[in-house]
Amino acid sequence: MHDTVWFEIQGTPAVSIASEEFVSAAEAQAKALGMDAKRCFVRHPIQDRTDEEMRGLADEILDEVIAALVSEE
Secondary structure, three states: OHHHHHHHHOOOOOOEEEEHHHHHHHHHHHHHHOOOOOEEEEOOOOOOOOHHHHHHHHHHHHHHHHHHHHOOO
């Protein structure tokens, strides 16, 4: 979240990506940083997944990530 906020402050669109397990933590961190940083979440768990499975998880949220990067909010 810190990196996402830093890039956004610099004018570079950014999105944090984490597993769904961290939705609440991401919301709390964004609030603590004083900025509603863009974030997307993949299905949990991610540990022990193969590279192919990780690519599949990324593919599932690709449109959401692109939408977040191009949004004006």
